[in-house]
Amino acid sequence: xxxxxxxxxxxxxxxxxxxxxxxxxxxxxxxxxxxxxxxxxxxxxxxxxxxxxxxxxxxxxxxxxxxxxxxxxxxxxxxxxxxxxxxxxxxxxxxxxxxxxxxxxxxxxxxxxxxxxxxxxxxxxxx
Numbered sequence: 001x002x003x004x005x006x007x008x009x010x011x012x013x014x015x016x017x018x019x020x021x022x023x024x025x026x027x028x029x030x031x032x033x034x035x036x037x038x039x040x041x042x043x044x045x046x047x048x049x050x051x052x053x054x055x056x057x058x059x060x061x062x063x064x065x066x067x068x069x070x071x072x073x074x075x076x077x078x079x080x081x082x083x084x085x086x087x088x089x090x091x092x093x094x095x096x097x098x099x100x101x102x103x104x105x106x107x108x109x110x111x112x113x114x115x116x117x118x119x120x121x122x123x124x125x126x127x
Contacts, residue, residue: 001110004084006094014097021103021110028097034104038086039093057089061111063119081118085111 005011005020013020017027027033039057041049062082066072086094098104 001107001114003111003114004087005096006086006089007084008088009090011094011096014095019099019103020096021098021106024099027099034098034101035095036104037093037095039089039091041092052092055092057086057092057094058084059086059089059094060084061115063115065119076119079119081115083111083115083118 001020005013014028016025018025019027038059040052040055042052043049060082063076063080065079066074066077068077086096096107098107
């Protein structure tokens with residue numbers, strides 16, 4: 001899978017109404033689907049909010065290794081890295097759609113696998 005899965009304004013999988021994991025067609029309404037969404041809202045008053053259109057969104061998973069110089073413990077000390085899943089999502093909000101929770105689970109497994117590859121090879125930016 002290519003990361004980030006959403007970069008800027010375009011999400012080709014959503015545009016094609018296609019599951020990014022298994023490729024099934026017809027994703028979105030009126031059909032059933034699973035999704036993950038996130039974003040930022042601007043509070044207008046005590047009862048209303050609106051999308052923060054002047055902000056871009058991001059979604060990443062990462063690893064922060066222990067600080068060996070501070071006697072920290074844990075796997076892969078002094079190693080860090082992250083994986084961009086969404087980068088520069090316009091209007092401060094995004095959604096990633098899947099045809100099923102099975103494909104959603106596979107997507108997050110793929111994200112963690114890609115993160116592990118990145119932290120095992122921290123200088124290989126092509127991962």
